[in-house]
Amino acid sequence: xxxxxxxxxxTAPTIxxxxxxxxxxxxxxxxxxxxxxxxxxxxxxxxxxxPILGFTAILCIALxxxxxxxxxQWYEADxxxxxxxxxxxxxxxGRMDRQSALHFGVGLSFFSxxxxxxxxxxxASAVLAVSILFYVFIYTIWLKPxxxxxxxxxxxxGAFPPVIGWAAVTGDISALPVALFMLIFFWxxxxxxxxxxxxxxxxxxxxxxxxxxxxxxxxxxxQIWFYTAIMAVAAMAPVLLHLTGPVYGTAALLGTGLFAxxxxxxxxxxxxDPARMAPEKRLFKYSILYLFLLFGAVVVDRWMFx
Amino acid sequence: xxxxxxxxxxxxxxxxxIVTGLLxxxxxxxxxxxxxxxxxxxx
Numbered sequence: 001x002x003x004x005x006x007x008x009x010x011t012a013p014t015i016x017x018x019x020x021x022x023x024x025x026x027x028x029x030x031x032x033x034x035x036x037x038x039x040x041x042x043x044x045x046x047x048x049x050x051p052i053l054g055f056t057a058i059l060c061i062a063l064x065x066x067x068x069x070x071x072x073q074w075y076e077a078d079x080x081x082x083x084x085x086x087x088x089x090x091x092x093x094g095r096m097d098r099q100s101a102l103h104f105g106v107g108l109s110f111f112s113x114x115x116x117x118x119x120x121x122x123x124a125s126a127v128l129a130v131s132i133l134f135y136v137f138i139y140t141i142w143l144k145p146x147x148x149x150x151x152x153x154x155x156x157x158g159a160f161p162p163v164i165g166w167a168a169v170t171g172d173i174s175a176l177p178v179a180l181f182m183l184i185f186f187w188x189x190x191x192x193x194x195x196x197x198x199x200x201x202x203x204x205x206x207x208x209x210x211x212x213x214x215x216x217x218x219x220x221x222x223q224i225w226f227y228t229a230i231m232a233v234a235a236m237a238p239v240l241l242h243l244t245g246p247v248y249g250t251a252a253l254l255g256t257g258l259f260a261x262x263x264x265x266x267x268x269x270x271x272x273d274p275a276r277m278a279p280e281k282r283l284f285k286y287s288i289l290y291l292f293l294l295f296g297a298v299v300v301d302r303w304m305f306x
Numbered sequence: 307x308x309x310x311x312x313x314x315x316x317x318x319x320x321x322x323x324i325v326t327g328l329l330x331x332x333x334x335x336x337x338x339x340x341x342x343x344x345x346x347x348x349x
Contacts (some may be wrong), residue, residue: 014311016318019325050343056336119340 007223017096017208018142022104024090025073026066028228033291034065037184041165041177044302049120049169056119061161063112064128067159068135070105075140082206085199108202111287120168127167131160148211148290152227156181162295176243176298179234183294188193190224190263191287196223196268198274198281221267224283232256235294245305251297255290262286 037107038061042054071088072078090096109132117125139154158182166177196210197201197220203210210243212220235256239249262283271277307315 015314016307016322019322050346052339055342059336064311110315 002126015179017090017100019095021090025070025096025101025104026063026108026218027069028066028289030069031062031065033288034158034167035062036292037180037295038062038161038165040299041162042169042182043299044162044176044180044306045131045166046302046306047169049060053119054168057165059123060112060119060125060128061164061190063108063117065161067105067108068132070101070108071132072135072140074101074105074120075136077101077206079145079206083202085202087252093297112286114165116168121171123171124164124167125159125175127164127173131157134160144208146209148209150209151192152189155185155192158188159184171175174243176238177250179241179243180295180298182237184291186234189285190231190259193220193224193227194266194280194284196289198277198284199302217272218270223257225263225267228260231258238298244301247301247304248294248297251293255293257281259286259290295299 014276035058039058042049073091077098079090080086080089086092091098091101107131113129113132114123114130120270135154135157139150139157140283143150143154152254158267162180163177166180167173193211194231197217204213235252238244239252262279265279266283269279271280
């Protein structure tokens with residue numbers, strides 16, 4: 001009985017969901033980058049925060065991201081059921097009813113936002129609330145099923161963590177966290193579209209208007225290149241505005257240069273078989289490393305030269 | 307509900323209760339630590 005799948009979300013499984021499935025809803029792997037960029041925002045900020053309060057701020061960012069991911073899966077259970085990559089998630093696989101996911105997601109959202117406010121300050125709490133609401137309402141419900149620009153604007157949701165980390169320490173938002181926000185914002189399209197190129201068939205089956213599905217691969221490759229160019233400007237902005245020093249400057253120059261090389265290789269190719277998309281997969285993997293590198297460099301730089 | 311299903315439900319409820327208990331314990335410690343940090347002028 002526990003193994004008999006249900007139609008996503010419409011009937012409740014008789015067996016209560018395993019606690020591991022609640023953890024799975026929060027997408028712990030995706031959370032890594034969110035936590036890291038939030039931590040870097042916190043560590044790069046001027047001023048002091050008690051380690052316990054700093055830990056709590058990062059915990060709240062992680063829980064907020066988990067809540068947003070949970071609510072995303074609550075809303076998209078039917079779509080997830082159509083994609084091989086997502087069909088085994090707790091709701092489409094029939095291991096959890098939709099309402100449990102909704103309650104868990106809403107509860108976790110309120111808890112993370114309130115705890116952030118109590119432990120640090122209400123500006124950080126408000127930005128965390130905005131990031132969750134943006135991800136759920138603007139990205140998941142509004143943009144994702146309607147426009148090919150879904151991940152461009154929706155990517156803003158993932159760009160908030162360094163701003164939240166910074167605000168948790170300082171109680172304000174200045175130029176550097178805004179610059180870091182812009183870096184993640186413009187990094188998201190090339191990162192996500194590189195992935196979309198080689199999982200295109202999955203998105204097509206679910207009817208999600210991802211760029212490769214609607215406009216084709218050639219347009220997607222051009223858009224990856226276009227946004228890489230804007231991302232390069234965003235990556236160099238902290239250097240040009242004298243917000244960071246030589247460590248970040250060197251990392252940004254070399255890291256972005258390599259990013260551009262990989263993006264250019266993707267631009268020139270016309271391969272449509274996902275099994276033969278090594279450069280596209282390389283760009284996707286490198287894009288993650290790139291963000292880790294640049295955010296790590298911001299922290300080192302601020303500690304050494306600020 | 308068959309005895310086997312009943313056993314499964316109870317096992318699932320037990321594991322969830324244990325995890326919930328551990329999380330509540332962790333929250334008690336966290337809130338205590340936050341309070342101490344705040345009283346000590348940590349922020």
